[in-house]
Amino acid sequence: MILAEDPGWPVYPPWEMKTEAYKDEIERMGGLAASKDTPNILLSTKVDAFFNYTFFTEDDYRSKAIFGDVPPYSYNFSLQSDTGIKQVGDTPPPSGYGYIRRAVKIKEPGVANIGYNSSFNETTLDASKPRVFTVRLNFSQLLDPSVGPAYRIDPRTEPVNITITEFGAYLNRTDNPGENATLKDVTFWKMDPTMPMPRFTKIPFSYNTMDPDLYTLFLDGTPNDLVPGTNVSDNISLVLKPAATSIFTLDQNSILDIRFTFDDDPQRTFMNGTYLYDYDNVTCPPLKPAVLEVAIW
Numbered sequence: 001m002i003l004a005e006d007p008g009w010p011v012y013p014p015w016e017m018k019t020e021a022y023k024d025e026i027e028r029m030g031g032l033a034a035s036k037d038t039p040n041i042l043l044s045t046k047v048d049a050f051f052n053y054t055f056f057t058e059d060d061y062r063s064k065a066i067f068g069d070v071p072p073y074s075y076n077f078s079l080q081s082d083t084g085i086k087q088v089g090d091t092p093p094p095s096g097y098g099y100i101r102r103a104v105k106i107k108e109p110g111v112a113n114i115g116y117n118s119s120f121n122e123t124t125l126d127a128s129k130p131r132v133f134t135v136r137l138n139f140s141q142l143l144d145p146s147v148g149p150a151y152r153i154d155p156r157t158e159p160v161n162i163t164i165t166e167f168g169a170y171l172n173r174t175d176n177p178g179e180n181a182t183l184k185d186v187t188f189w190k191m192d193p194t195m196p197m198p199r200f201t202k203i204p205f206s207y208n209t210m211d212p213d214l215y216t217l218f219l220d221g222t223p224n225d226l227v228p229g230t231n232v233s234d235n236i237s238l239v240l241k242p243a244a245t246s247i248f249t250l251d252q253n254s255i256l257d258i259r260f261t262f263d264d265d266p267q268r269t270f271m272n273g274t275y276l277y278d279y280d281n282v283t284c285p286p287l288k289p290a291v292l293e294v295a296i297w
Helices: 020-025 044-050 058-066
Strands: 041-043 075-081 084-089 098-107 112-114 131-138 160-164 181-191 215-219 222-224 230-232 236-240 255-262 273-276 288-296
Touching: 041 044, 044 098, 058 075, 131 160, 160 255, 215 230, 236 255
Parallel strands: 041 098, 112 160, 131 273
Antiparallel strands: 075 084, 075 288, 098 288, 131 255, 160 236, 181 230, 181 255, 215 222, 215 236
16 A cells, blocks of 8 residues: 555655645655655655645545546545544445555654753843753754654654743742743744854744744644743743745755743743754654555545
8 A cells, every 4th residue: 555655755855744835746645654654654754645635636635646648536535543534525325335445553752751950040140131942953854864753853744843841840939029030032944054153044934924833833722923021930832844844945954943042131941052953852742643544446
């Protein structure tokens, strides 16, 4: 079953990131595998895109998933897991139809859950200087070929999930009767360490435009753009989508910094430092069992 064995085409940037304006560039959406080397291991982002029947038309499924001369036939794709069923196409008849059924597993993205850590609670910094908390992604480490594709953290194809909990534990309670701090902005920086005199440069981006196809940012549960200038007291959640990292022109040598800048007068948080988004700090969920079925009649 090609759905379970092929990643589709294009591979990178992957077909599932294409928007309506670039849908014609999708040659094969009939590929849900995390890679060609991981048959029966499906990537959750590909699964979600494939079963988006408001984006893909019947002709798309026929030409880019089923292939061949099949207009006279009806079809149904379904994926059953312990969280429910996804399906697209017509309802199969009670009997008399052909199908292929395959036991698969679904690879879901990891999450960096950042709680209180005294190493990021820098109480001796100059009170006049903004606090900058950086989440760093070293692509040469994340894309290490010794890590199998089924377990690899790949920001090019999966969301980067950052959740800062217990933010209140980092607050400057002495000078902060309001018990919050202002998140000035979230910015993206990149560096290629293989270049002569490498340095970080800020990535041009529509920081003040909310775009859920590229990212989501929630402060205490409220959605914001990346220049919020808003008080936060408890938690921060950022999801950076592969559609965003694909336009950052990153490669296997790149280092990506995601910088959270807090600024008040006086400073109302002690959160500062660099957190490594790596295999030691990112929680990757176990592969989720499921059953994939393709029916044609």
